[in-house]
Amino acid sequence: xxxxxxxxxxxxxxxxxxxxxxxxxxxxxxxxxxxxxxxxxxxxxxxxxxxxxxxxxxxxxxxxxxxxxxxxxxxxxxxxxxxxxxxxxxxxxxxxxxxxxxxxxxxxxxxxxxxxxxxxxxxxxxxxxxxxxxxxxxxxxxxxxxxxxxxxxxxxxxxxxxxxxxxxxxxxxxxxxxxxxxxxxxxxxxxxxxxxxxxxxxxxxxxxxxxxxxxxxxxxxxxxxxxxxxxxxxxxxxxxxxxxxxxxxxxxxxxxxxxxxxxxxxxxxxxxxxxxxxxxxxxxxxxxxxxxxxxxxxxxxxxxxxxxxxxxxxxxxxxxxxxxxxxxxxxxxxxxxxxxxxxxxxxxxxxxxxxxxxxxxxxxxxxxxxxxxxxxxxxxxxxxxxxxxxxxxxxxxxxxxxxxxxxxxxxxxxxxxxxxxxxxxxxxxxxxxxxxxxxxxxxxxxxxxxxxxxxxxxxxxxxxxxxxxxxxxxxxxxxxxxxxxxxxxxxxxxxxxxxxxxx
Numbered sequence: 001x002x003x004x005x006x007x008x009x010x011x012x013x014x015x016x017x018x019x020x021x022x023x024x025x026x027x028x029x030x031x032x033x034x035x036x037x038x039x040x041x042x043x044x045x046x047x048x049x050x051x052x053x054x055x056x057x058x059x060x061x062x063x064x065x066x067x068x069x070x071x072x073x074x075x076x077x078x079x080x081x082x083x084x085x086x087x088x089x090x091x092x093x094x095x096x097x098x099x100x101x102x103x104x105x106x107x108x109x110x111x112x113x114x115x116x117x118x119x120x121x122x123x124x125x126x127x128x129x130x131x132x133x134x135x136x137x138x139x140x141x142x143x144x145x146x147x148x149x150x151x152x153x154x155x156x157x158x159x160x161x162x163x164x165x166x167x168x169x170x171x172x173x174x175x176x177x178x179x180x181x182x183x184x185x186x187x188x189x190x191x192x193x194x195x196x197x198x199x200x201x202x203x204x205x206x207x208x209x210x211x212x213x214x215x216x217x218x219x220x221x222x223x224x225x226x227x228x229x230x231x232x233x234x235x236x237x238x239x240x241x242x243x244x245x246x247x248x249x250x251x252x253x254x255x256x257x258x259x260x261x262x263x264x265x266x267x268x269x270x271x272x273x274x275x276x277x278x279x280x281x282x283x284x285x286x287x288x289x290x291x292x293x294x295x296x297x298x299x300x301x302x303x304x305x306x307x308x309x310x311x312x313x314x315x316x317x318x319x320x321x322x323x324x325x326x327x328x329x330x331x332x333x334x335x336x337x338x339x340x341x342x343x344x345x346x347x348x349x350x351x352x353x354x355x356x357x358x359x360x361x362x363x364x365x366x367x368x369x370x371x372x373x374x375x376x377x378x379x380x381x382x383x384x385x386x387x388x389x390x391x392x393x394x395x396x397x398x399x400x401x402x403x404x405x406x407x408x409x410x411x412x413x414x415x416x417x418x419x420x421x422x423x424x425x426x427x428x429x430x431x432x433x434x435x436x437x438x439x440x441x442x443x444x445x446x447x448x449x450x451x452x453x454x455x456x457x458x459x460x461x462x463x464x465x466x467x468x469x470x471x472x473x474x475x476x477x478x479x480x481x482x483x484x485x486x487x488x489x490x491x492x493x494x495x496x497x498x499x500x501x502x503x
Contacts, residue, residue, distance in 0.1 A: 001064060002262060002299035003028075003049045004276075004291060005041045010051070012066035013291075025291065028066045033058070038295060042081040047300025050088060052078045059090065064300035070119045072099060082134040082141070082175075084153070087123065089141050091131035096143055098124040098153060124156030135187055137175035142187055144170035164189070164196050164203040174215035174222070188215050188222065195224060195233075206233060206245045218261035221281060225256035225269055230279060232267070250284045252277055260297045270294045 004011045004025055011025035030039065035053040043049040047064030055077050061070040076092035083089075087100040099120040126143065133144035140159065141151045148166060150159040166189040174188040186199045194208030195215065210226035217223075222233040230250040254271040262268050267279040274293040279286050 001047070002260075002268075002297050003041075003043070003047075003062060003064075003066060004294050005039055005049075005051065005296040005298070006293050007038045007295060010039075010062070010066070013297075026066065028062075031060050031068065031071075034060070040078075040081075041296050041298060042083055043298035044083045044085060046085060047298070048083060049298045050081050050083055052081065059088070072120050080131050080134040082136040084136040087120075087153070089134055089136050089153075091128075091134050091143070094127075094129045096126040096128050096131060096134070096141075097122060098126070098141065098156065123153075124151075126151060126156065132169045132171050133173040135173040135175040138186060142173065142175065144173060144189075148189070162198060162203050164198050165191055166196055167191050172212055172215055174217050188217065190215075195222070206247075208233075208247055209249065213256065214258040216259045216261050216267070218264050221261075221264070223259050223261065223267050225252075225259045228252050228255055230256065230259065230267070230269060232279075232281060232284070248284060250279055250286065252286065258296055260299055262297075262299045268297050268299070270297055 001015050002013045004013055009030055010028040012028055013025045014023040016023055030051070034051075035056050037053045037055065039051045039053060041049055041051045048069075049062045050059045051062070052059045057074050057077055059072045059074075059078065059081060060068055061072070063069045072088070072090070074090050074092055074097060076094060078090055078092060080091040081088060082091075087098060090097050090099065100123045102119055102121050128143055128145055128149070130145045131143060133142075135142040135144075136153060139153050141153050143149045143151065146168075148161065148170060150161050151157065152159055170189055172190050175186070186197075188195050188197055188206075190196075190212050191205065193205060194210075195206040195212060197204045197206055206222070208224060208226075208231050210224070210229050210231060212224040212226050212231075215222065215224045220234065224231045224233070224247075228251065230252055231247040232250065233245050233247045252269060252271070254273060254275065254277070256269050257272045259267060259269050262278070265281050267281060269277045269279060271277065274295070276289045276291040276294050276297065277286055278289060
């Protein structure tokens with residue numbers, strides 16, 4: 001699963017399936033307030049993507065499923081962005097701001113105060129301008145300007161870096177976000193001979209026969225692209241300082257613009273033409289994809305993709321509940337009396353109320369002490385309702401003379417014998433009707449959806465009323481003008497008639 005950035009839109013690339021056909025990306029529109037310029041983007045290892053424009057002051061956040069979940073505004077135009085797991089670092093024209101996600105309470109109170117609670121809190125402000133690259137990982141923020149500086153994200157204090165030689169100005173930076181905060185910083189920078197790897201334990205040079213324009217890290221593998229070449233280094237940031245690196249080169253045939261790991265075994269390279277190439281790490285086989293006009297690719301981690309797949313299940317359950325028809329016969333019953341009700345009599349009613357019987361019908365169905373009432377009771381019982389549908393006893397009135405709703409009352413066939421309903425069956429069915437369990441967990445989501453639909457309907461009504469008022473205000477001058485024209489025409493006709501008569 002990955003988010004593709006296009007010049008005028010975004011798209012969500014689903015995980016590849018076992019079929020030979022490539023997955024079709026789902027289009028995602030840009031925010032309506034997004035400036036008319038190509039979007040820039042950055043992503044966290046968990047799959048959250050931030051987009052912004054070159055001259056804008058607002059960032060929009062998307063989750064791994066392509067939903068816009070928040071936005072962040074800064075006073076100055078955004079230059080570079082480096083998100084991390086618990087926040088985001090934003091480099092503007094004159095400073096660098098570190099924002100943290102605001103902690104939210106869980107439960108119904110959190111949903112009520114969600115709109116009033118700020119999503120981001122400003123943690124630190126660094127007075128550094130002219131930033132050319134920015135990277136955050138392992139509890140460290142790396143700021144590349146006239147020189148390379150490191151700051152602790154928690155405290156905002158400057159950290160000491162080992163001596164290393166990098167190619168200034170630094171425009172390419174790769175940070176191993178998988179490093180723990182206790183293990184210190186770990187990042188890759190371009191150098192005159194290829195790449196330089198800087199960790200808390202030392203500096204190691206990685207020779208490459210190309211000038212890297214983008215670098216990506218996944219586990220123990222490093223991928224770097226430059227011009228029409230891709231270099232795969234099997235040992236990454238976790239390797240020892242004395243490790244000898246032997247890069248494997250792959251000819252792409254197109255000038256590369258960026259690189260990213262879709263998974264530990266597949267590398268995605270997007271070109272300056274906007275096409276996407278997939279390279280297998282083991283076989284180094286290059287595969288062309290139908291994706292076009294791609295500016296960047298931000299894949300989600302395997303854990304984030306798994307979470308996104310699990311989160312689809314409640315929504316599917318809600319849609320199934322919303323689209324389920326329970327007013328038809330032979331629908332699955334949710335009551336606990338399915339084992340005692342005959343199979344051909346099951347219906348999908350969750351609650352049914354029988355129509356009130358006329359007084360004469362009620363008097364004929366009441367149990368009497370005379371011996372002739374036993375036969376009448378058996379005849380009435382043969383035409384009685386299913387215990388799952390009603391708790392009253394119907395009279396032996398012909399069905400053609402009734403005016404009951406067929407969706408709420410459904411009679412049983414007359415050829416059923418009285419032995420089909422024993423006293424234990426009736427007691428079990430009555431008990432299942434009166435002792436309904438609490439609604440399942442999906443009903444909360446259904447209530448939320450109904451509430452949102454109601455709010456949308458109110459908004460549509462308000463919009464319709466406002467539109468009518470605007471139309472009425474726009475047409476009012478024309479109505480006055482037409483009225484004046486009619487009066488003028490009437491006056492002219494009267495004058496013509498007077499002149500014709502000669503007085």
